[in-house]
Amino acid sequence: MVTEDHSIYVAGVAEAPLGKVPDHTELSMVALAAREALAEAGMTLREVDGVFVNYMGEEGSIQVGEYLGIQPRYADSSDLGGGSFEAFVHHAMLAVAAGHCEVALIAYASRQRSRRNRAMTFAQDDSLMGQFEAPYGLPLAIGQYALIASRHMYEHGTTPEQLAHVAVTAREWAKRNPKAWSRDALTVEDVLASPPISEPFHKLDCCLRTDGGGALVVTSAARAKDAPKRPIRVLGAGESHTQWHISQMRDLTVTCARESGRDAFARAGITPADVDVFEPYDNFTSSVILQLEDLGFCAKGEGGAFVEDGNLLPGGSLPSMTMGGGLSYCHPGALGILLLVEAVRQLRGEAGERQVPDAEIAVAHGIGGISNSAAATVVLARD
Amino acid sequence: MTDEPPFGDTTTAPFWEGAERRELLIQHCEACGAHQFYPRPFCLACDAPDPSWTTAAGRGTVYARTTVHIPVDPALEPPYVVGLIELEEGPRLVAALHGDPAIGEPVRLGWREREGAPPLPVFSREEAAD
Numbered sequence: 001m002v003t004e005d006h007s008i009y010v011a012g013v014a015e016a017p018l019g020k021v022p023d024h025t026e027l028s029m030v031a032l033a034a035r036e037a038l039a040e041a042g043m044t045l046r047e048v049d050g051v052f053v054n055y056m057g058e059e060g061s062i063q064v065g066e067y068l069g070i071q072p073r074y075a076d077s078s079d080l081g082g083g084s085f086e087a088f089v090h091h092a093m094l095a096v097a098a099g100h101c102e103v104a105l106i107a108y109a110s111r112q113r114s115r116r117n118r119a120m121t122f123a124q125d126d127s128l129m130g131q132f133e134a135p136y137g138l139p140l141a142i143g144q145y146a147l148i149a150s151r152h153m154y155e156h157g158t159t160p161e162q163l164a165h166v167a168v169t170a171r172e173w174a175k176r177n178p179k180a181w182s183r184d185a186l187t188v189e190d191v192l193a194s195p196p197i198s199e200p201f202h203k204l205d206c207c208l209r210t211d212g213g214g215a216l217v218v219t220s221a222a223r224a225k226d227a228p229k230r231p232i233r234v235l236g237a238g239e240s241h242t243q244w245h246i247s248q249m250r251d252l253t254v255t256c257a258r259e260s261g262r263d264a265f266a267r268a269g270i271t272p273a274d275v276d277v278f279e280p281y282d283n284f285t286s287s288v289i290l291q292l293e294d295l296g297f298c299a300k301g302e303g304g305a306f307v308e309d310g311n312l313l314p315g316g317s318l319p320s321m322t323m324g325g326g327l328s329y330c331h332p333g334a335l336g337i338l339l340l341v342e343a344v345r346q347l348r349g350e351a352g353e354r355q356v357p358d359a360e361i362a363v364a365h366g367i368g369g370i371s372n373s374a375a376a377t378v379v380l381a382r383d
Numbered sequence: 384m385t386d387e388p389p390f391g392d393t394t395t396a397p398f399w400e401g402a403e404r405r406e407l408l409i410q411h412c413e414a415c416g417a418h419q420f421y422p423r424p425f426c427l428a429c430d431a432p433d434p435s436w437t438t439a440a441g442r443g444t445v446y447a448r449t450t451v452h453i454p455v456d457p458a459l460e461p462p463y464v465v466g467l468i469e470l471e472e473g474p475r476l477v478a479a480l481h482g483d484p485a486i487g488e489p490v491r492l493g494w495r496e497r498e499g500a501p502p503l504p505v506f507s508r509e510e511a512a513d
Contacts, residue, residue, distance in 0.1 A: 120456075121455050131391055132476065137465060138451070139453055139455045143449055147449055154487065197451075197453055198449045198451045198453070245421070245477075246467060246477060247420070247467065247476050247477055248421075252446070
């Protein structure tokens with residue numbers, strides 16, 4: 001008798017149109033990405049019975065389900081910010097493993113660049129944010145992350161040059177990706193000479209603001225086995241969240257990547273040393289440094305030096321941001337889905353000039369909220 | 384009319400009434416002694432209900448800070464400094480910083496007037512405080 005394989009796979013991935021997308025709606029972008037990802041899995045929309053989306057409007061999974069003609073058995077519009085998609089892989093693997101759905105579609109698209117609809121700050125309304133934090137004028141998310149970076153620099157001696165090295169590393173990878181938004185040469189001096197935004201961040205410490213999106217198909221071993229493209233196994237996942245207001249963050253230098261990473265690595269049965277490719281959530285340069293530390297790729301306080309030493313570069317010990325990251329490739333408001341797409345492509349050996357040789361295990365780490373509020377970690381592996 | 388509702392909500396109104404008197408009110412739990420900010424109808428440390436209010440000494444240190452160089456709010460002319468202040472009593476709060484104090488420096492409470500709303504806390508270096 002053959003034992004049933006309970007492994008869960010990503011059977012298809014796709015990017016939505018990226019960069020500046022004036023001629024689509026978010027829903028048509030999702031449809032294109034979903035159909036392409038399903039084709040990689042040898043499936044069509046007809047087979048999808050689980051829908052996982054965030055930022056697709058009110059009751060997002062309902063809107064997307066209607067547009068795509070899907071009546072799901074399992075629906076999830078949980079909002080963990082830009083890292084929702086790593087959390088969705090976590091949720092989808094459980095839902096598929098429990099038999100509550102068989103073919104889970106995770107999808108996202110945004111036209112934040114074309115629409116110019118990204119708010120600069122929170123409204124000064126009667127919410128707690130409106131009463132106690134919005135009136136001081138922290139630029140939304142930039143200011144909160146700048147406070148985090150300032151504390152990391154104070155406690156650990158992290159330098160502006162080390163932050164700049166993160167942006168330069170992302171650019172080195174973007175040069176190898178024809179789809180990347182920014183591919184020109186970039187130096188540490190260029191980053192430091194770019195206009196100050198919210199100290200310690202310069203313009204080039206901050207991610208791009210592009211349109212874009214993507215889709216991912218998560219399914220059972222049985223359903224994945226006939227996929228035309230190589231399915232990639234989900235080894236483990238974890239998630240957590242801590243605070244919304246920066247005043248409530250217990251220690252600005254520590255994120256809940258510690259918990260999401262601990263759980264994901266334990267469930268995958270791996271350690272950070274086993275990871276061949278790392279796709280961090282580089283919304284700001286300092287975020288990569290905190291994620292490296294909190295996921296255990298280096299000790300607390302050593303993240304800046306770890307980047308400066310070239311570990312994340314092509315040929316380095318931990319190739320990271322391999323498509324160019326949110327800093328140089330694409331950042332459509334929520335980056336998490338594109339981290340998963342790239343991790344899968346690296347493990348399939350499809351990454352062209354930026355391919356990490358013999359990549360077997362990849363980690364995609366999403367963060368969300370406005371101040372390292374949430375974290376979700378996914379460990380993927382080539383069989 | 385004089386019957387305007389208080390600024391904030393039931394839980395936060397005492398803070399803003401304090402601000403009108405230029406007093407920084409934070410909650411104090413009689414059961415476990417913890418201080419907390421922002422206000423809640425229970426103690427986050429020990430779960431006891433109905434924390435009382437106490438006036439903070441108005442002293443603290445700069446825990447984190449950023450100088451903002453881009454326009455965010457028409458009422459704020461960049462560059463300006465926003466800090467996360469750790470109060471002597473323990474809780475942290477976001478506030479405006481005057482006089483460019485560094486992280487770790489002691490600061491003292493002042494107030495900044497606002498049009499149509501209670502004043503906001505602003506912190507300055509100990510010796511420079513008004």
